[in-house]
Amino acid sequence: MTHVSPLLRPQHFIVIGNPIAHSKSPAIHQHFAQQVGLDIRYARQFCPDNADSFAAVVDAFFNGGGIGANVTVPFKEMAYQRCHTQGTLSAHATVAGAVNTLMLQEGRLHGDNTDGQGLVNHLHQLGWGLDKTNVAIIGAGGATRGIILPLLEAGVATVTIANRTLSKAEQLVVQLGAASALIQSKALATTTIEQLTGNFDILINATSIGLSDATLPLSDELCCEFAYDLMYGRELPFLTHFAKQGAQVSDGYGMLIGQAALSFEQWTAKKIALPITL
Ligand code: NDP
Numbered sequence: 001m002t003h004v005s006p007l008l009r010p011q012h013f014i015v016i017g018n019p020i021a022h023s024k025s026p027a028i029h030q031h032f033a034q035q036v037g038l039d040i041r042y043a044r045q046f047c048p049d050n051a052d053s054f055a056a057v058v059d060a061f062f063n064g065g066g067i068g069a070n071v072t073v074p075f076k077e078m079a080y081q082r083c084h085t086q087g088t089l090s091a092h093a094t095v096a097g098a099v100n101t102l103m104l105q106e107g108r109l110h111g112d113n114t115d116g117q118g119l120v121n122h123l124h125q126l127g128w129g130l131d132k133t134n135v136a137i138i139g140a141g142g143a144t145r146g147i148i149l150p151l152l153e154a155g156v157a158t159v160t161i162a163n164r165t166l167s168k169a170e171q172l173v174v175q176l177g178a179a180s181a182l183i184q185s186k187a188l189a190t191t192t193i194e195q196l197t198g199n200f201d202i203l204i205n206a207t208s209i210g211l212s213d214a215t216l217p218l219s220d221e222l223c224c225e226f227a228y229d230l231m232y233g234r235e236l237p238f239l240t241h242f243a244k245q246g247a248q249v250s251d252g253y254g255m256l257i258g259q260a261a262l263s264f265e266q267w268t269a270k271k272i273a274l275p276i277t278l
Contacts, residue, residue, distance in 0.1 A: 009039050010039040010040055010041050011038065011039070011040045011041070011067045011267075011268070012040070012041050012042075012043075012061075012064075012065065012066045012067060013029060013040060013041070013042040013043070013066065013067060013068050013069065013070075013267065014042070014043050014044070014045040014061055014066065014069050014070070015042070015043075015044055015045065015069070015070040015071070015072060016045045016047050016054070016057055016058070016069055016070070016071050016072070016075055017044070017045075017046070017047070017071070017072035017073055017074075017075065018046060018047055018048065018049050018073075018074060018075070019046075020044045020045065020046050020047075020072070021044065021046075023044050023072065024256065024278075025042065025044070025070055025072075025260060026042045026043065026044060027278060028256070028257060028260045028276075028278065029042040029260060029264055030042060031276055031278060032260070032261065032264045032270075032272050032276075033264075035272060035273065035276070036268070036270040036271075036272070038268060038270065045057060045061070045069075047075065049074055051078050051081070051082075054075050054078045054079070054082070055082060058079075058082065058102065058109070062102075062104055062109070067103065067267050067268075068101065068102065068103045068263060068264075068266070068267035069101075069102040069103075070100055070101060070102075070260070070263055071099055071100050071101070071102060072100065076098035076099055076100055076113075076142060077097065077098055077142070079098070079099035079100075079102060079111055080093060080096075080097055080098050080099045080111060082109065082111075083099055083102070083109055083110065083111030086108075086109060087108045087109030087110055087111065088105060088108055088109075088110045088111070089110070089111050089112075090110075090111070090112040090113065091149075091180075092112060092113045092114070092116060092117065092146070092149060092150065093111045093112050093113040094179060095145075095148075095149045095176060095179045095180045095183070096113040096115070096116070096142075096145050096146035096149075097142075097145060097175075097179075098113055098142050098145065098146060099111030099112065099113055100112070100113050100114060100115055100259065100263070101113070101114050101262070101263040101266065103266060103267055112262075112263075112266065113146050114258075114259040114260075114262035114263050114266075115143065115146040115147065115255070115259045116146045116147040116148070116149060116150030116151065117150045117258070117259070117262055118255045118256070118257075118258030118259030118260070118261070118262055119147050119150065119151075119228075119230075119252075119255040119258065119259075120147075120150045120151060120153075120154045120258075121258040121261075121262075121274070122250070122252075122254035122255045122257070122258045123154075123202070123228070124154075125254060125258075125274060125275060126226075126248075126250055126254070128202060128226045128228075128248070130151065130154040130155050130156050130202075131154075131155035131156075132155060132156075132157045133155075133156050133157060133201035133202055134156075134157060134158045134160075134200050134201050134202075135151060135156050135158065135159050135160070135200060135201065135202045135203075135204065136159070136160040136161075136162060136196060136200045136202075136203050136204070136224070137159060137160070137161050137162070137204045137206050138162045138163070138193055138196065138203070138204065138205050138206060138207055138216060139161075139162075139163060139205065139206035139207035139208075140161055140163035140165070140168045140169040140171075140172045141168075141206065141207070141208065143206045143230055144161060144172065144206045145172060145176065147204070147206065148176055148183060148188070149176070149180055149182065149183060152182050152183060152186055153182065156202075158186065158188075158189070159186065159188045159189075160188070160189040160190070160191065160196065160200070161173065161188055161189070161190050161191075162190070162191045162192060162193045162195070162196035163190070163192070163193065164192070164193055164207075166190065166191070166192050169190040169191075170190050173188045173190055176188070193216055193217055193218065194217045194219060195219070196218075196219060196222055197219045197221040197222050198221070198222065198223075199223050199224065199225075200222075200223075200224045200225075201224065201225050201226065202224060202225070202226045202227075202228065203222070203224035203226070203227045203228070203242065203247075204227075204228045204229075204230065205227070205228070205229040205230065205231070205236075205238040206230050208231075209238075210229060210231030210234065210236050210238070211231070215237050216237075216238060218238075218241065223242075223245055223247070224242060224245075224247050225247055225248065226247060226248050226249070226250075227239055227241075227242035227243070227247045227248070227249045227250075228249070228250050228251075228252070229249075229250075229251050229252060230252040230255060231251060231252055232251040232252045232253035232256060233251075233253070236251055239251065254275065257274065257275065257276060258274065261274055
């Protein structure tokens with residue numbers, strides 16, 4: 001791939017997704033650019049949902065001098081595959097099996113996954129200590145896959161994964177253990193959502209249930225000090241439930257900002273001061 005000097009102005013960025021019209025990434029990155037005094041263009045890039053189209057969009061963007069691309073649903077795994085076969089991957093992207101940040105490194109496509117570290121940085125901002133904590137995560141999809149390694153690296157002692165489909169949680173633990181010695185050493189526990197009981201320091205909802213009107217079948221014997229929902233932008237019954245119990249709660253908007261800041265910092269080598277208000 002042709003490498004175009006990042007000194008060219010303005011610098012161009014995109015977020016590739018389907019659908020993509022709702023994405024807040026352009027506004028977030030423009031805010032970052034203003035903060036550090038850079039002239040950027042950040043556009044939403046629709047792409048048909050197939051690997052050939054995704055590859056064509058990525059190639060056209062970087063061959064045309066683009067500096068960095070974010071990747072969102074449903075392309076994170078395709079981006080991982082492409083970097084795996086034709087480029088390079090960060091440790092977080094390798095373990096996550098998904099890429100949300102693309103850039104060129106020495107002319108080759110490089111993929112990273114900043115979602116999990118974005119979450120960790122937001123938890124630190126909230127003042128929720130992570131060291132030696134017991135964390136439970138509800139959900140065993142792509143988001144869970146991306147957040148476990150950064151949480152353990154931040155000092156979390158134990159992680160329990162509860163999922164509607166128990167076999168998926170069990171499969172996830174085996175796969176992540178094979179990809180990371182740190183995860184392997186922690187022997188993650190798995191259970192169903194109904195059977196998740198006890199008092200956790202931090203409880204994270206990483207299911208996509210917030211997109212529907214359904215509610216999680218939470219046990220009466222489940223409690224926590226802090227409850228975090230990766231979803232944002234709507235009322236979240238999960239957070240209401242634990243706030244009533246006296247837990248501190250947060251939605252995932254700060255994680256969205258956090259993962260974006262980490263992408264921006266890699267692309268531009270500029271440090272972003274968080275939090276920001278949009
Ligand atoms: P996936 O589709 O990969 O996984 C969905 C998970 O939700 C699965 O574990 C699934 O269980 C579970 N689930 C779905 N519906 C229900 C239900 N009715 N009852 C119980 N469990 C259910 O999604 P992702 O992991 O990619 O995303 C999860 C959430 O995280 C989404 O809401 C997404 O928007 C959010 N997210 C937020 C980010 C941020 O920056 N704030 C970043 C990334 C994700 P099962 O295996 O049984 O099907």
